[in-house]
Amino acid sequence: MRKGRLVLQGPGEICTNTDAGEHVLLAPGDDTDAQTVLDWLQSFDVAGLYTGAIANAVDYVLDGARTGRYSLLAPDVHPGERASVGAKLEYEVLRSFGLPKEAPLDTLIEKVPVDIKATVGANWAIPSEAHCQLCICTQIQLGKSRHRSWLVRAHRSWLYRGKGNKDGKRGLAVDARALWSIPLYDWTPLPVNPLTLLTPEQAGRVLAKRPGQEQRFTMMFRYLEGHIIPRSVISTVGAGKLDPLRRARNIRRHLARDGLTLLCGKWRDQQDLAAAHKITLGPEDWVALRLEGGLTHDG
Missing domain, CATH: 3.40.600.10 (DNA mismatch repair MutH/Restriction endonuclease, type II)
Known part of the structure; x- marks a missing residue:
């Protein structure tokens, strides 16, 4: 041949x-x-x-x-x-x-x-x-x-x-x-990095050096409502900053104003809430969803 x-x-x-x-x-x-x-x-x-x-x-x-x-x-x-x-x-x-x-x-x-x-x-x-x-x-x-x-x-x-x-x-x-x-x-x-789903303008805002991490995490979860956000994405958005995971946990009250509840797969009850919406959260995954009644605790 x-x-x-x-x-x-x-x-x-x-x-x-x-x-x-x-x-x-x-x-x-x-x-x-x-x-x-x-x-x-x-x-x-x-x-x-x-x-x-x-x-x-x-x-x-x-x-x-x-x-x-x-x-x-x-x-x-x-x-x-x-x-x-x-x-x-x-x-x-x-x-x-x-x-x-x-x-x-x-x-x-x-x-x-x-x-x-x-x-x-x-x-x-x-x-x-x-x-x-x-x-x-x-x-x-x-x-x-x-x-x-x-x-x-x-x-x-x-x-x-x-x-x-x-x-x-x-x-x-x-x-x-x-x-x-x-x-x-x-x-x-292959898993799709959710940041690639943002428009260029949205990505520019989320990855900018200013405003601070909490504001940028809030924007990201609003833009990516319903999408699983792995820990690696949290680290990327908070690149070079101290303790981005703690900053991400602090934004629940900001998202709540838009009717969004932030779930973290570290907690079994939050995994169950996500599963009820046909979303499987790993132990280091996050997702923002619209839930009736919100969470029973902050996790």
């Missing part, structure tokens, strides 16, 4: 890798190690764990509590920072699945070496040590807030030819991914 200058060899043919030696290309169903890794992964909610891991990696790169940034697509985010999401994601995935960081690649799954790769573009940079090895390849589409992953053996015969980038990394042929990889899960939504 021809893809540009690359002629893809199929299962049953010989892969000529000068490092790993000549070996037969196996279809995923015939690759014992791939099936071992797949069996292990199937005991997990892979899509759910990856969703959380990606969200944590993005939050880490944006560092909203110090920078006030909330979108990787913002012009003040350097392309190199976007690319670094993949490097951080590796460690988030290891932590989420309880996997060790262990050579020769990123980890071992049932004693099988596995490399963990991610891209915010259309392809992955496969390093020379991972050629012909098993890789979990994740594609993140920031503009559409979604992601998907495959398990694939990155045979050298299935990588684009040439010397690769300055580190010798080479991209995986699209047809190889389509034909001889194992999809782990299809497109899955």
